[in-house]
Amino acid sequence: MAREFLARGYDATTMEHLAAAAGMTKSSIYHHVSSKEQLLQLAVSRALDALFAVLEEPPSTQGPAVDRLQHVVRRSAEVLDAQLPYVSLLLRIRGNTPVEREALDRRREFDARLSALVQSAIDQGGIRADLDPRLVTRLLFGMVNSVAEWYRPGGSTAAAEIADAVVTLALDGLRRTSD
């Protein structure tokens, strides 16, 4: 279901598309859900729940902020892998309807939590202080989220490799490492 939205985008996916993919007719779908928008609601809630859960994991709540940040970055990439269609849907929301706007509100709350984490890491001297924390947060998780644009589970690139690359690139950069 969310796979159909992933392929074409929410607006371009019709109930007819969903019905064909589910092997039933349009009207049968309405026996299970009340509207197309409710499907969107369910999907983005699933994504948001998974993302917020990362913030509650012990490694995200204990220890130096840099380590916690690193853990959140890595786990966010893994959530993207495990919940790809749902997270993609969330990332593409524009706020066109009440349901979308509520999802955007929750997402902004999540982003604020990330931003606070980056700020803590700076305050503790764990990461460089010469860049705007808000900007760093956006670029860092923009990089993580961009994975949703091309990653497909089961492809040639494993989720763990991606998570490692993101963390390495974000923390140490591309510059030739010593030598």
Place this chain on the structure above:
Amino acid sequence: MAREFLARGYDATTMEHLAAAAGMTKSSIYHHVSSKEQLLQLAVSRALDALFAVLEEPPSTQGPAVDRLQHVVRRSAEVLDAQLPYVSLLLRIRGNTPVEREALDRRREFDARLSALVQSAIDQGGIRADLDPRLVTRLLFGMVNSVAEWYRPGGSTAAAEIADAVVTLALDGLRRTSD
């Protein structure tokens, strides 16, 4: 026009929306263009032309690959600033129609050029060699492109500051710089 698409997304923007924004009626628009999809065509072509132009600028074609890469990253961020609605539209294309698929083809060609540049930088020892070049390219320009999700010209963050932050973060990373 492309601003309307930027706000709601292409599919969710109706000819009525465009007409209201342009201060005329729906039918008047059809005096200037032949279809809604032609508007998309014009917009994404503009974005692609601007991006490909960056690759032809002398600093992109001369000198060490790292420097050329750095220039392309910085200029791509600037194109995003100057052509935000058009580039956003391009980035959101899913390939639902022939026009969209053609745009995706051109974009893939652009991505291949970027990937070749990253490969050169690795070959010349300008950037670390322990990460997959294809993956690095995707993450690097995923970070650049993610700026389209939140950046609005005239806001508090200047285009130059963003371009600097992207280059710094990508090349040197977040880790506390010496000391």
Place this chain on the structure above:
DNA sequence: GTCTATAAATTGATAGAC
């Protein structure tokens, strides 16, 4: 070039049988 219709197709959703 812009307007008022209006056509033609698509699409989200419902009614009611089985």
Place this chain on the structure above:
DNA sequence: GTCTATCAATTTATAGAC
């Protein structure tokens, strides 16, 4: 729970006057 209609609204696009 799934089906066959079918509705009602939306929306892209056209016709033709001014």
